Amino acid sequence: MKNIAVVTGASSGIGREFARQIVQRYPKLDGMWIIGRNEERLWQLQAELPVEVRIFQMDLTSEESIGKLTAELAKENPKIRILVNSAGFGKLGNFAGTSCQEAVRMVEINCVALTCLTYACLPYMPAKSRILQMGSSAAFTPQPGFAVYAATKAYVLSFSRALARELRSRDIWVTCVCPGPVDTEFFEHAGDSEKMSRIKKLAMAKPQPVVRKALLDAARHKDVSVYGLSMKGTRLMAKAVPHRLLLPVMGRLFKEQENTPEEEL
Numbered sequence: 315m316k317n318i319a320v321v322t323g324a325s326s327g328i329g330r331e332f333a334r335q336i337v338q339r340y341p342k343l344d345g346m347w348i349i350g351r352n353e354e355r356l357w358q359l360q361a362e363l364p365v366e367v368r369i370f371q372m373d374l375t376s377e378e379s380i381g382k383l384t385a386e387l388a389k390e391n392p393k394i395r396i397l398v399n400s401a402g403f404g405k406l407g408n409f410a411g412t413s414c415q416e417a418v419r420m421v422e423i424n425c426v427a428l429t430c431l432t433y434a435c436l437p438y439m440p441a442k443s444r445i446l447q448m449g450s451s452a453a454f455t456p457q458p459g460f461a462v463y464a465a466t467k468a469y470v471l472s473f474s475r476a477l478a479r480e481l482r483s484r485d486i487w488v489t490c491v492c493p494g495p496v497d498t499e500f501f502e503h504a505g506d507s508e509k510m511s512r513i514k515k516l517a518m519a520k521p522q523p524v525v526r527k528a529l530l531d532a533a534r535h536k537d538v539s540v541y542g543l544s545m546k547g548t549r550l551m552a553k554a555v556p557h558r559l560l561l562p563v564m565g566r567l568f569k570e571q572e573n574t575p576e577e578e579l
């Protein structure tokens with residue numbers, strides 16, 4: 315039976331960096347299953363990784379994809395030592411001004427796919443294995459101008475912390491990774507990057523140290539991993555200050571558009 319890691323969102327950014335660092339950090343792994351839609355990029359990653367890599371080119375928002383993965387797990391019966399759920403995206407803009415389809419897609423990939431994949435992988439996870447879920451510092455407070463995205467990440471944080479508690483008796487450890495802005499293609503897909511404030515741009519981290527810290531925190535059995543002093547400060551502030559007072563500040567960070575008086579009743 316093979317010891318493997320499963321990484322979603324491996325075709326880009328943080329997920330790809332997880333795949334690279336996991337093979338360096340855990341050389342005893344026999345292989346890795348990498349998942350994403352961009353097949354060419356998955357092939358490129360496969361070529362650079364010094365372990366047996368299986369590519370799953372699929373859209374994780376489709377039920378069929380989850381079914382295919384579940385069937386493959388049943389067939390291969392691997393030991394999943396590390397699961398990283400990194401696939402996800404966010405769309406900037408006021409809720410009413412963005413498409414409903416896009417909002418639903420955010421929920422489908424950030425919440426539904428992550429939940430289904432965790433469920434599908436758990437029966438194959440022995441004691442001492444780890445689950446790393448990509449949350450975000452957006453999980454700490456509601457974010458006007460990024461409302462649905464922040465809500466999806468609040469779900470990931472809440473789900474992961476409860477799951478961490480449930481799985482403790484099985485000696486399986488869950489870490490929710492909650493960085494601030496990271497320099498990946500995320501903001502290209504997020505839409506108008508002009509909407510991101512200068513403060514956010516200044517706080518931008520590189521994926522390498524974010525992933526390094528996440529793997530270290532997972533090895534230390536921490537249930538939340540927050541990279542950087544500014545994000546640790548943000549988390550503390552979100553715990554200490556009533557969200558009612560933080561909402562206008564968050565709105566300014568994402569340049570939320572005010573309703574005009576004509577739009578008010």
Ligand SMILES: NC(=O)c1ccc[n+]([C@@H]2O[C@H](COP(=O)([O-])OP(=O)(O)OC[C@H]3O[C@@H](n4cnc5c(N)ncnc54)[C@H](OP(=O)(O)O)[C@@H]3O)[C@@H](O)[C@H]2O)c1
Pocket residue numbers: 322323324325326327328329349350351352353372373374375400401402403404423448449450451492493494495496497498499500501503
């Ligand atoms: N970058 C940041 O500032 C930041 C901060 C905090 C948290 N995060 C979170 O970190 C995670 C990774 O983001 P990133 O920064 O690495 O962004 P990224 O470079 O855009 O990567 C996103 C990854 O998700 C995959 N993906 C998206 N939709 C998918 C779908 N329907 N089916 C399968 N795969 C899908 C993409 O693969 P394909 O394109 O091949 O489909 C890609 O590999 C996300 O969950 C994001 O919310 C990012």
